[in-house]
Amino acid sequence: MDQFHHLFAKLDRDNDGFISVAELQDEMRKHGILSSSGKVQSLVDSYDKDKDGLLDYEEFLHYMMDRERKWKIYFHDLDKNKCGVIDQDDIISLFKELGVVISKPNAKKIIQMIDKDSSMTVDWDEFLQHIILNPVDNIGELVSSWKRSLVFDVGESRGIPIEFPEEVSGFGAWRTFVISAGMADAVSRTVTAPIDRLKTQLQVHGSKALTRGFGEMRACGLRSMWQGNAVNVLKGTPQSTLQCLIYAQMKVHAKTSPQEALSVQQRFGLGCVSGAAAHAVFYPLEVLKVRLNLQQARTYHGVVACAQTIYRHESLSSFYRGFKPSLLCMIPYAGVECAVHQSIMNWAKNDVAYNSDSKLFFFSFVAFACGQMSSYPLAVIRTQQQAQAFRSDSSSTSRVLPGLLEIYERHGLKGYYSGMGASFVRAVPCALINYALTRKFESLFSSMES
Numbered sequence: 001m002d003q004f005h006h007l008f009a010k011l012d013r014d015n016d017g018f019i020s021v022a023e024l025q026d027e028m029r030k031h032g033i034l035s036s037s038g039k040v041q042s043l044v045d046s047y048d049k050d051k052d053g054l055l056d057y058e059e060f061l062h063y064m065m066d067r068e069r070k071w072k073i074y075f076h077d078l079d080k081n082k083c084g085v086i087d088q089d090d091i092i093s094l095f096k097e098l099g100v101v102i103s104k105p106n107a108k109k110i111i112q113m114i115d116k117d118s119s120m121t122v123d124w125d126e127f128l129q130h131i132i133l134n135p136v137d138n139i140g141e142l143v144s145s146w147k148r149s150l151v152f153d154v155g156e157s158r159g160i161p162i163e164f165p166e167e168v169s170g171f172g173a174w175r176t177f178v179i180s181a182g183m184a185d186a187v188s189r190t191v192t193a194p195i196d197r198l199k200t201q202l203q204v205h206g207s208k209a210l211t212r213g214f215g216e217m218r219a220c221g222l223r224s225m226w227q228g229n230a231v232n233v234l235k236g237t238p239q240s241t242l243q244c245l246i247y248a249q250m251k252v253h254a255k256t257s258p259q260e261a262l263s264v265q266q267r268f269g270l271g272c273v274s275g276a277a278a279h280a281v282f283y284p285l286e287v288l289k290v291r292l293n294l295q296q297a298r299t300y301h302g303v304v305a306c307a308q309t310i311y312r313h314e315s316l317s318s319f320y321r322g323f324k325p326s327l328l329c330m331i332p333y334a335g336v337e338c339a340v341h342q343s344i345m346n347w348a349k350n351d352v353a354y355n356s357d358s359k360l361f362f363f364s365f366v367a368f369a370c371g372q373m374s375s376y377p378l379a380v381i382r383t384q385q386q387a388q389a390f391r392s393d394s395s396s397t398s399r400v401l402p403g404l405l406e407i408y409e410r411h412g413l414k415g416y417y418s419g420m421g422a423s424f425v426r427a428v429p430c431a432l433i434n435y436a437l438t439r440k441f442e443s444l445f446s447s448m449e450s
Contacts, residue, residue, distance in 0.1 A: 007129065008060050018054035019044075028133050043135040064132060071131045074139055075124055085121035087111065098143055110146050182237035184437035188430045189233050194225035195426035196232070200293040202419030203383040206411060209419075228292030231303045235285035243278035250274065276327055283326065284319040290386040322385030325400045329378035368427055376423075377404065377416035 011019045011027055021040050028040070044055055047063045055063065078086050080093055091107040114122045114130045122130075136142045189196070201209035216224050250270050279286075288306050295306075310318050381403040407415040 005057075007064075007132065008057055011060075018052075018056055019060055020054055024133075040135055067132055068128060071128065072124070074142075075127050077139075085119075085123050086127065087121045094139070095143065098140070113146075178237070178241055180441035181240075181434075181438050183441050184434045185236050185240070186233045187437055188433035189236055190226070190229055191433060192426045192430045193229040193232065195422055197225060197228065197293045199419040199422040199426065200290055200383055200387075202422060203380045204294060204387045206415070206418055227295060228289045231285050231289045231292060234303075235282045235289070239278050239282040242281060243274045246277050247271065247274040279326065280323075283323055286326070287319050287321060287386050290383055294387050322382040325378045325381040325385065325403065328400065329375040329382055365427065365431060368431070369424065372420065372423060376420050377407075380407065380416060380418055 008019065009015075011023055013023050013026070021044050024044070025040055043063075044053070047055060047059045049059055050056075075086070076082075078090050078094060080090050088104060088107040088111055091110050092102060092104070095102045095107075108120070111120055111122060114126055116126050116129070131142075134142065134145055136145055198209065198213060201213060205212055213225075247270050250273065254266055254270065284307075287310075288303055291306055291310070292303070307319075378400070381400060384407075385403065404416075411418070
């Protein structure tokens with residue numbers, strides 16, 4: 001009971017005899033435990049008998065006793081050799097059972113996160129204190145929380161990060177993460193599809209885009225705002241996954257030793273090459289998406305009909321119209337975003353002051369914004385070339401420099417950034433949905449497998 005009194009006093013930072021959600025979350029962050037405020041609030045509500053939003057000592061003791069009974073069984077399961085403590089080999093074995101192969105350095109980080117006496121093992125008292133601060137309900141959720149503490153983040157501008165963390169290896173881990181990220185990506189793209197379509201129309205039609213959009217909505221109904229979303233969802237996760245695979249393979253060859261960290265320059269280069277290669281494979285789907293986004297009065301009856309129309313009335317080369325500026329666009333975008341994202345994340349996750357969901361999300365958005373601003377004029381050229389079949393007011397040039405000059409002559413410097421505001425507006429809800437749902441799906445699949 002003494003340890004319970006000591007822990008309660010430690011959590012009760014203002015010494016008012018109660019533990020608040022904020023106090024509990026502050027202590028969690030100090031121990032490297034990342035959890036949503038909703039999860040912590042739910043925990044407090046479950047044991048808050050007088051419904052005052054706080055835990056007094058009796059309520060906290062009830063919570064402690066419940067956690068102790070439930071997790072004592074899990075502790076013995078984790079202690080594979082029944083020696084009374086959990087070590088690095090036990091952590092590696094646990095991840096392996098869940099289809100995840102992690103390195104010894106990462107297993108060591110998990111032990112150090114829980115170990116209080118620097119013995120490099122975790123006894124029951126240390127494990128109990130960690131579990132009390134970590135509001136997880138089962139082993140699957142516990143493993144997911146450890147992954148988040150080991151820089152297991154998602155790239156906020158795409159469904160899957162460009163660089164998988166070290167602990168994600170083995171078919172089971174790839175399958176779980178790709179499926180989770182893919183499902184979250186599909187939802188986020190669908191929810192934000194109207195904004196994405198508005199961005200495409202702004203890039204092509206400029207200030208007339210809003211008038212056109214309202215006109216189409218009156219003529220074809222609200223459903224018209226989701227034109228092209230199916231093909232956008234179809235290409236999203238496969239393209240991101242291929243980019244990850246190429247990046248991971250090149251990363252292995254770029255490092256002289258497994259423990260060596262990539263430099264910013266190396267991340268930039270690998271991000272450029274992997275992004276360009278994956279983009280080239282799936283580029284025809286990008287052309288179909290733009291055509292479907294811009295169609296009027298149901299010009300095309302579905303993705304297949306759109307592809308058939310382009311093939312019959314234009315040529316195979318039309319599926320790669322705008323590819324040159326798109327490739328040039330992808331290189332700075334993928335390179336800059338990857339270099340900035342990974343560098344900021346590696347720094348932030350090692351500093352407790354910046355190791356929170358909201359701040360990590362902000363840093364990811366900064367990386368996205370850097371990538372967008374460095375490449376957006378090329379993205380405008382790409383979209384305009386892809387949409388030339390709908391435009392009678394532009395030349396049919398496929399060259400980048402003449403296209404840039406044409407935009408400047410018609411719209412000035414602001415023409416290079418038409419629709420970028422919509423792109424940023426879309427990025428926030430898209431990122432939040434991706435971030436939240438990937439965690440939810442991953443936790444769900446991990447729980448099912450365990």
